Each structure stands twice: as C-alpha cells, then as structure tokens.
Amino acid sequence: MATMGMLGDDDKRMTFTEHLGELRVRLIRVVVGLAVAFCVSFALSEYLFEIMRYPLLAANVKWITNKPMEPMTVPMKLATYGALVFCLPHIMYELCAFVFPGLKPKEKKVALILILGCGVLALSGAGVAYFLVSPQLITMMVQWNPPDVEQQLLMSDTIDFEFLLLLAFAFAFQFPMVVLICVYLGLVTPQMLKKYRSIAAVLLCIAAAALTPTADPINLLTMWIPLVLMYEACIWISYLIARRQSVA
Numbered sequence: 001m002a003t004m005g006m007l008g009d010d011d012k013r014m015t016f017t018e019h020l021g022e023l024r025v026r027l028i029r030v031v032v033g034l035a036v037a038f039c040v041s042f043a044l045s046e047y048l049f050e051i052m053r054y055p056l057l058a059a060n061v062k063w064i065t066n067k068p069m070e071p072m073t074v075p076m077k078l079a080t081y082g083a084l085v086f087c088l089p090h091i092m093y094e095l096c097a098f099v100f101p102g103l104k105p106k107e108k109k110v111a112l113i114l115i116l117g118c119g120v121l122a123l124s125g126a127g128v129a130y131f132l133v134s135p136q137l138i139t140m141m142v143q144w145n146p147p148d149v150e151q152q153l154l155m156s157d158t159i160d161f162e163f164l165l166l167l168a169f170a171f172a173f174q175f176p177m178v179v180l181i182c183v184y185l186g187l188v189t190p191q192m193l194k195k196y197r198s199i200a201a202v203l204l205c206i207a208a209a210a211l212t213p214t215a216d217p218i219n220l221l222t223m224w225i226p227l228v229l230m231y232e233a234c235i236w237i238s239y240l241i242a243r244r245q246s247v248a
Contacts, residue, residue: 026094026097026098029090029094030090030091033087033090033091033094034083034084034087036087037082037083037084037086037087037090038079038080038082038083040082040083040086041078041079041080041081041082041083041086042075042078042079044082045075045078045079045082048078048079048081048082049074049075049078052078052159052162054130054135055130055134055135055162056138056153056158057135058135058136058138058139059135059138059139059142059151061138061142061151061152061153063152063153063154063155063158064152064153064154064155065154065155065156066154070154070155073156074155074156074159077156077160078159081159092115096111096115099111110184114177114181117176117177117180118174118177121170121173121176121177122170122171122173122174123170124173125166125169125170125171125172125173125174125226126166126167126169126170128173128222128223128226129165129166129168129169129170130166132222133165133169133219133222133223134162134165134166136219136222137165137218138153140218165212168211168223169211169223171211172207172208172211172223172227173226173230175204175207175227175230175231176230176231176233176234176237179231179234179238180237180241183234183238183241184245189238189242190235190238190239190242193231193235193238194235197231197232197235200231201228201231204224204227204228204231205220205224207227208220208223208224208227211223
C-alpha cells in the first residue's frame with residue numbers, strides 16, 4: 001500500500017482503495033494520538049484543575065461537590081477536554097497529510113494560510129474568554145446574589161461552563177477567515193463589505209448573543225466589539241486580496 005509521507009512530497013496518483021487504506025492509517029494515528037493525549041492530560045489533571053480555577057480567583061468563590069463520584073469524574077472530564085486541545089495540532093497534521101498531495105502549489109499555500117490564521121484566531125478568542133470575559137462574568141454573576149446568600153459553584157458544572165465559553169469565543173473569532181475565504185472565492189467584494197458594514201454589525205451582535213453562554217451586556221460586548229473590529233480589518237485585507245487577484 002502506498003502511503004503519503006510529508007506534506008506535498010508524494011505526487012503519485014493513488015487508486016480509490018489506496019486512498020481508503022491511507023485514510024484508515026490516518027484515522028488510527030488520530031485515535032492513538034487522542035489516547036496518548038488523554039493519558040498525559042489525566043496525569044496533569046491537577047495542573048489543569050488549577051488552570052480552570054483561575055476565573056474563580058477574582059470572584060473569591062469556592063468549588064463544591066455534591067456527588068460521590070465527582071472527585072473522579074472531574075479529572076476524567078478535564079483529561080477529555082485537555083486531550084481534544086492538545087491533540088488538535090496532530091489531528092490537523094494528519095488531515096493535511098491526507099489532503100495536501102492532491103492540491104496544487106497555490107492551493108496548498110492558501111490552505112496553510114487558512115490553517116495558521118484559524119489557529120491564531122482560535123487562540124486569540126480563547127485567550128479573551130479566559131483572561132477577560134470569564135473572570136468578569138463569574139464575578140458579576142456572584143454579585144447578583146443577595147448579600148446574605150453565600151455563593152458556591154459545582155466543580156463539574158463550572159468546568160463545563162468555562163470550556164463552552166472558551167469554545168464559543170474560539171469559534172466566533174473564526175469569522176474573519178470565513179469573510180476572507182468568500183472574498184478569495186469571489187463571492188463577496190470589498191465594496192459589498194464596506195456597503196453593508198452596518199447590517200454586518202447587527203448580525204454580529206445577534207451572533208455574539210447566540211454564542212455567549214449568558215446574555216448579560218458585558219459578556220455580549222466583549223465578544224461583539226472584537227468581531228466588529230475584525231470585520232473592519234477584513235475590509236482592508238479584502239482590498240489587498242482583490243488587488244493581488246487583479247494583478248495575477
């Protein structure tokens with residue numbers, strides 16, 4: 001069975017059966033990578049626990065458990081989330097190694113830019129959620145309680161909430177790449193982006209409200225404002241893309 005080596009090194013044509021065999025090998029490697037990442041994450045679950053506790057430090061809130069198995073299920077949950085995050089570069093590599101040999105040099109360049117751009121934007125979105133949104137959001141939610149009510153949060157539910165918040169921001173920050181892809185494919189022009197920027201701002205506000213776990217104004221604005229700024233940046237970048245395409 002012919003297998004593909006590094007990205008773009010193998011230009012040989014493969015039969016459909018060979019492609020299926022190659023896909024099976026890639027999937028097995030992904031599963032093995034996830035298993036290894038899970039084991040490593042489980043061994044580092046205490047450190048992951050401290051990382052997830054950071055947003056609670058600003059609110060001075062304690063975690064509690066109300067289930068006998070929760071001290072065991074929480075590390076398993078942290079290991080699962082950690083495995084997905086740690087193994088994502090390996091998954092992307094296997095996907096690229098399978099797809100790239102069939103692409104043209106220009107298409108490979110565009111795909112690499114897309115992957116790197118999505119990775120940077122995802123990290124930026126998760127960073128905004130982790131360092132800015134989550135601490136302020138939890139603090140505000142705690143302050144809403146009456147003065148005589150002591151706030152305590154369940155470990156499992158809080159970890160789920162924080163991970164969903166990180167995921168929502170990482171997903172929302174992919175918006176510029178979608179816009180630029182549409183510009184590159186000719187589906188959208190820079191003039192259209194500039195003309196409908198007010199409508200886009202409203203749609204982005206609706207999307208931010210739908211993606212944020214809670215509908216409070218601070219949480220919504222923290223996602224909406226960066227999206228609007230990135231939309232404005234997309235307008236300028238789209239002019240550069242259109243200019244390069246016209247020259248080519």
